[in-house]
Each structure stands twice: as C-alpha cells, then as structure tokens.
Amino acid sequence: MTSVLRADGLTKHYGRHPGLVEADLDIPAGRVVGLVGPNGAGKSTLLGLTSGLIEPTSGTIEVLGSRPAASGSQLARVGFVAQDTPVYAGLSVGDHLRLGARLNQRWDEQLARRRIAQVGLDLSQKAGRLSGGQRAQLALTIAAAKRPELLIFDEPVAALDPLARRQFLQHLMEFVSELEVTVILSSHLLGDLERVCDHLVLLASARVQLAGEVDDLLSTHYRIVGSRDDVAHLPPGFDVISAEHRGRQSTLVVRRTDTTPIPRSFANAERLDLEEMVLAYLTRATDPSGAASHHSPALETLR
Amino acid sequence: MIWLTWRQFRGQFLATVGLLAVLVAYLLYLGVTIRDAYDSDIVGCVAARGCLIDDATASFIRDYRGPVTIPSIVLMILPALIGVFWGAPLITRELETNTHRLVWNQSVTRTYWLAIKLGFIGLVSLVLTGTLSVLLTWAASRYDLVGGNRFDQMSFASRNIAPLGYIVFAVVLGTLLGMVTRRTVPAMAVTLLIIGVVQVLAPTLVRPYLRAPVTVSVAYNAETRARGGSLDIPSSNPLSITGYSIPGALTLTDRTSLRNAGGTEVRATDVKDCLADEGVTSTDGWQQVERCIAAKNLHFDLEAQPANRYWSFQWIEFGAFVGLGLLLSGLAFWRIRHVRG
Numbered sequence: 001m002t003s004v005l006r007a008d009g010l011t012k013h014y015g016r017h018p019g020l021v022e023a024d025l026d027i028p029a030g031r032v033v034g035l036v037g038p039n040g041a042g043k044s045t046l047l048g049l050t051s052g053l054i055e056p057t058s059g060t061i062e063v064l065g066s067r068p069a070a071s072g073s074q075l076a077r078v079g080f081v082a083q084d085t086p087v088y089a090g091l092s093v094g095d096h097l098r099l100g101a102r103l104n105q106r107w108d109e110q111l112a113r114r115r116i117a118q119v120g121l122d123l124s125q126k127a128g129r130l131s132g133g134q135r136a137q138l139a140l141t142i143a144a145a146k147r148p149e150l151l152i153f154d155e156p157v158a159a160l161d162p163l164a165r166r167q168f169l170q171h172l173m174e175f176v177s178e179l180e181v182t183v184i185l186s187s188h189l190l191g192d193l194e195r196v197c198d199h200l201v202l203l204a205s206a207r208v209q210l211a212g213e214v215d216d217l218l219s220t221h222y223r224i225v226g227s228r229d230d231v232a233h234l235p236p237g238f239d240v241i242s243a244e245h246r247g248r249q250s251t252l253v254v255r256r257t258d259t260t261p262i263p264r265s266f267a268n269a270e271r272l273d274l275e276e277m278v279l280a281y282l283t284r285a286t287d288p289s290g291a292a293s294h295h296s297p298a299l300e301t302l303r
Numbered sequence: 304m305i306w307l308t309w310r311q312f313r314g315q316f317l318a319t320v321g322l323l324a325v326l327v328a329y330l331l332y333l334g335v336t337i338r339d340a341y342d343s344d345i346v347g348c349v350a351a352r353g354c355l356i357d358d359a360t361a362s363f364i365r366d367y368r369g370p371v372t373i374p375s376i377v378l379m380i381l382p383a384l385i386g387v388f389w390g391a392p393l394i395t396r397e398l399e400t401n402t403h404r405l406v407w408n409q410s411v412t413r414t415y416w417l418a419i420k421l422g423f424i425g426l427v428s429l430v431l432t433g434t435l436s437v438l439l440t441w442a443a444s445r446y447d448l449v450g451g452n453r454f455d456q457m458s459f460a461s462r463n464i465a466p467l468g469y470i471v472f473a474v475v476l477g478t479l480l481g482m483v484t485r486r487t488v489p490a491m492a493v494t495l496l497i498i499g500v501v502q503v504l505a506p507t508l509v510r511p512y513l514r515a516p517v518t519v520s521v522a523y524n525a526e527t528r529a530r531g532g533s534l535d536i537p538s539s540n541p542l543s544i545t546g547y548s549i550p551g552a553l554t555l556t557d558r559t560s561l562r563n564a565g566g567t568e569v570r571a572t573d574v575k576d577c578l579a580d581e582g583v584t585s586t587d588g589w590q591q592v593e594r595c596i597a598a599k600n601l602h603f604d605l606e607a608q609p610a611n612r613y614w615s616f617q618w619i620e621f622g623a624f625v626g627l628g629l630l631l632s633g634l635a636f637w638r639i640r641h642v643r644g
Contacts, residue, residue, distance in 0.1 A: 048644060051408055051644075052407075052644075053404060053407060053408075053643070053644025054643055054644055055641060055643075069407070069412070069413075071412065072410050072411055072412055072415070073410070075408065075409065075410045075411070075412065076410035078408070079408065080404070080408040082401060082404035082405065082408075084401065086400060086401035086402050086404055086405050087402070087405060088311070088400075088402050088405070089400065090311075090314075091310065091311075095310060098306065099306075099307050099310075099406075099409070100409065102304065102306050102307060103304060103307070103406070103409035103410060103411050104409055104410040105410055106410070139405070142405070143408070146409065146410060
C-alpha cells in the first residue's frame with residue numbers, strides 16, 4: 001500500500017503558539033480524506049505543511065514520497081486550493097486558465113474548458129466579480145486541471161451557502177472518480193464530509209486525536225453501558241475514550257485495540273456512528289479530566 | 304510565468320509608458336532648444352565682437368536652469384518612486400490578497416517565480432531609467448558644459464550610469480522589505496525612508512571619500528570671486544577664502560586660509576598696505592582691496608576630487624549600488640523559500 005502522506009512527529013509552532021504538535025500520520029493513496037476539527041485545531045497548518053506553503057518547526061513530512069514543494073515536478077503532483085479560494089481579482093476566468101496552462105506542464109486544457117462550461121462560468125468575467133461558489137469552482141478547476149496525484153482543499157465549502165456546498169462537493173466527487181486522485185478535504189463541520197470521505201483525520205488542540213479508515217473506525221468503537229463497577233474492570237484491549245457517570249450507571253465510549261471480544265457483561269454494547277465517535281474524541285481533547293461536558297468546540301464541529 | 308508577470312503588471316506598465324513618452328518628448332525638445340541657444344548665444348557671442356561672454360553665459364544659465372532641473376529631480380526621485388510603488392508591492396500584494404497560495408501551488412518553484420517577477424520589473428525599471436538618463440545627459444550636455452558642475456549632486460545623480468545603479472538597488476530593496484514586512488504600506492514607508500537616507504548620506508558622507516582626495520593649490524586672483532570664493536579679512540585670524548569651487552571638480556574644502564608663496568598663512572597685518580586706514584565701506588573700495596591683495600602672489604589650498612575622476616566615480620557608484628542590489632536579491636532568494644505561505 002503506497003502512502004500519499006506520511007508525517008512523523010510533525011510539529012509547527014507560530015512563535016510560542018502551537019499550530020500542530022507531534023503529528024504522526026500515514027494516509028494511503030486513493031482515498032478521500034476528511035480532515036475534521038474545530039476552528040484553530042491545526043487543520044490549515046497541517047494542510048499548509050502538506051502543500052509546502054509552511055515549513056515544519058520539527059518532525060518530518062513526506063508527500064508522495066518527497067518533501068513538499070521541493071521542486072517543480074513535486075509541485076505538479078499536488079493540487080492545493082487554499083481557504084477562501086484566492087484568485088486574482090483583476091484577471092478574468094480565461095486568464096486564470098491561461099495561468100494554469102502556462103505554469104503547469106501537465107495542464108489538461110480540455111478538462112479545464114469542460115469544467116468551466118459545466119459550471120456555467122463566463123471566460124471573460126473578472127474573477128473578482130465571481131460569487132463565492134463560482135470562485136470555489138474556478139479554484140477547483142485550476143487545481144484539478146493540473147492533473148495532480150493529490151488534491152488538497154482547505155475548508156472549501158466554509159464560505160458557501162448550503163446549495164453551493166452540495167454542488168461543489170458533488171462536482172468534487174465526479175472529479176475524484178474521473179481522475180483517480182487522492183483527495184484531502186478539511187472542514188470544521190463533520191457533516192460536510194461524512195458522506196464523501198472514507199478516511200478520517202480528527203484534529204483538536206493542535207494534535208491528531210484520531211486517524212484511520214472510516215470503516216475500521218466504525219467497527220472498533222463501541223458505546224457500553226453498565227454499572228460503575230463493571231466499567232471499572234474492563235479487560236485489556238479496550239481504550240476508554242470517554243466516560244459519563246450518572247448515578248450508579250456509567251456510559252463509556254471505548255475503542256477496541258485488538259480482537260478481544262466484548263465481555264458478556266456488556267451485551268448491550270453498540271456501534272457508534274461517526275458523529276458520536278468524533279464527539280467523544282473532541283470531548284476528551286477539550287476536557288482531559290474525562291468528565292463529559294458539552295461545550296462549544298465539540299458541538300461546533302458537529303453542527 | 305513571464306506571461307503572468309506581464310499580465311499583472313500590464314496596467315502600470317502602460318501608464319508608465321504614457322508618462323515616459325511625455326518626458327521623452329520634453330527632453331528631446333529641451334535638447335534641441337538648448338543646442339540652438341548654445342549655438343546662437345554662446346558660440347555666437349564668442350564670434351561676435353563686443354559681446355560680453357560672462358553676461359551671455361549668465362543669461363543662458365538663468366534661462367535653462369529650471370528646464371534642466373525639473374527632469375533632473377524626476378530622475379533623482381525615480382528610484383524612490385519605483386522602489387516604493389513597484390518594488391514594495393511586488394510580493395506584498397500577493398500576500399495580502401492570498402494569491403500567493405494560488406500561484407505557489409502551480410508547478411513552478413517560488414525561486415523561479417521570484418526570479419521572473421523581480422527580473423521583469425527590474426528590467427523594465429532599468430530600461431525606463433536608462434532611457435531618461437541618456438536623454439537628459441544628452442539634452443543637458445550644453446548646459447552642463449557652460450555652467451553646470453558634473454559633480455554637483457543633482458547632476459551626478461541624474462546623468463550617465465549612476466541612476467542605473469540606484470534603480471537596481473531600489474527595486475530589490477522594496478521587494479525584499481515587502482517580503483520581510485509582508486504588508487504593503489509599512490514596506491513602502493521603510494523603502495522610502497531607506498532610499499531617502501541613502502540619497503542624503505551617499506553624496507555627503509560617502510562620495511567625497513570614495514578615493515583619496517588630492518590637494519589643489521589655487522592662486523588668489525580676480526577669478527576667485529567668480530568661482531564663488533569670498534575673501535574674509537578678520538583682524539586677528541589669518542585671511543581666508545570661503546565657498547570656492549574648482550570647476551568640474553568635487554570641492555571638499557569650504558573654508559581655507561590664504562597663504563603666501565612660502566606657504567605661510569597671511570594675516571591682516573601682512574596686507575596692511577592694501578587696507579585703507581579708515582576701513583572699507585564701499586564696494587568700489589572693497590574691489591580695490593581685493594585687487595591689491597591679488598597682486599601679492601597669494602594662493603590657497605583645497606581638498607578635492609578632480610574633474611577627471613568623474614567617470615571613475617560614476618562607475619564606482621554604479622558598481623556599488625548594483626552590488627548592493629545583487630546582495631539584497633541574494634537575501635531575497637534565500638528568504639522567499641522560508642516565507643510562511
């Protein structure tokens with residue numbers, strides 16, 4: 001299995017403020033990767049490091065086997081659409097396609113033209129006068145027509161209204177199947193990504209909280225309810241992600257770390273959906289004492 | 304990349320070409336007019352009988368001082384203008400609108416991107432400055448010949464090759480400061496400040512000492528006053544000359560003592576016979592005193608960079624500022640790879 005992104009102890013500090021701390025990641029090729037976390041969790045930092053816009057303070061990162069942005073050919077293999085999809089306001093849509101054609105050896109003019117026509121953009125229109133959704137489509141087109149092996153989007157839909165959001169993601173998925181490209185998408189809203197991603201990376205407080213294939217994650221996380229006594233004596237092979245105690249009864253979210261079967265005393269153990277799982281991890285990240293608290297960062301990520 | 308740089312710069316470029324065309328037309332017109340006036344008023348005066356060449360020269364200089372000074376000022380402030388309006392925003396405009404995140408993710412490295420951008424703007428600035436400098440040098444050549452001093456700051460900084468050195472320095476300085484400050488307005492302000500300081504310090508503190516000055520001995524005579532040297536006769540101190548400038552040279556000494564043939568400073572008591580007992584009051588009386596002192600075979604010594612060093616100084620300044628520009632661009636190319644995107 002080839003890795004599209006491999007990070008080892010990846011750390012970025014902005015002065016004394018941590019942007020990303022000790023991230024270890026290994027993301028396989030051919031996935032749609034959802035990078036989720038509250039605002040300020042380090043998503044843009046991780047994506048900046050992946051695209052080579054930002055240099056790590058310590059640790060290493062390899063993208064498609066090389067240091068990010070190390071050379072023109074490495075840059076050609078990675079497409080990046082920055083947050084708020086910046087474009088040259090004074091240049092027309094057509095100028096942007098020309099920019100793409102001039103600055104990328106592997107430029108796919110046909111794809112670019114077709115995409116622009118498909119989303120109904122006027123080639124002569126100044127990019128500064130496009131709506132947020134149109135601008136996102138233009139940026140997506142430029143990034144895709146360079147025919148990268150990895151496409152990265154930083155909060156592509158944050159500025160879009162719900163309809164534009166759906167259209168954008170729909171177009172994106174068409175691309176993915178057509179181009180056979182690995183995609184990394186970030187959002188502070190899990191809801192934006194849960195339908196499209198098959199690999200999840202959860203960031204909070206500048207640290208990776210959870211990373212893995214969505215199916216694997218779903219099959220290894222359980223909610224178990226039992227008496228305080230029962231849950232205090234979990235067999236090895238289970239990590240407690242969160243615990244909530246109400247009277248004598250406790251509710252745990254656990255991750256099975258090996259193939260240990262669930263003890264019979266937890267016959268009521270049930271699988272979690274992605275949203276509940278993310279919430280459990282965020283709760284732990286924002287409140288390490290373990291007491292469940294439903295305050296903002298976790299909830300913000302969900303809705 | 305060249306296309307993109309051109310496309311981004313096109314508007315400013317066309318506006319600049321428009322302004323340049325106006326200046327070129329003006330300089331061509333000025334050059335032709337000055338040549339005509341020189342031929343008829345100066346050369347004609349020398350040929351004509353009874354024409355006072357000093358009067359003709361004075362009136363020629365008076366007529367063309369303004370028309371020559373204006374384009375000289377334009378050339379002197381051009382480095383600041385270009386550094387501030389082309390150099391400083393070159394990178395900051397991208398950083399402020401986030402378009403660097405678009406362009407740095409195409410298949411060209413930042414180094415290449417900067418090389419094309421800086422090279423393009425630098426080349427345009429050089430051609431612009433070169434055109435103006437050549438034309439002004441040509442247009443003002445008769446004026447400089449008659450009354451100008453090529454070592455005079457305004458003249459030195461606006462003719463021949465020195466302006467090309469300044470422009471290279473200014474463009475790179477603005478670009479580098481933009482990269483460091485990341486904001487257009489502060490980058491512009493600091494660029495302007497540094498170029499301003501350099502333009503004041505270079506001619507006053509640096510240029511006079513670029514080469515070891517030579518000591519020039521000048522005889523005190525009727526010419527002294529015409530060259531700006533005024534005689535001072537204090538009662539106790541030696542006699543002195545103030546404000547004399549050697550034609551075509553960079554004169555470094557402002558005030559110097561009058562000496563006799565043996566090199567001894569001359570005091571009022573030594574020229575007692577020239578001074579009327581009751582003191583000098585009228586201009587005529589003063590001229591008589593000067594004539595009397597001039598007859599005594601006196602001289603004064605000045606430190607100067609002689610006129611024949613003009614081209615060596617032009618080359619030194621051109622080379623020094625191009626060198627500074629290259630040094631700063633080395634820093635810029637090192638820096639661009641570490642700019643946070």
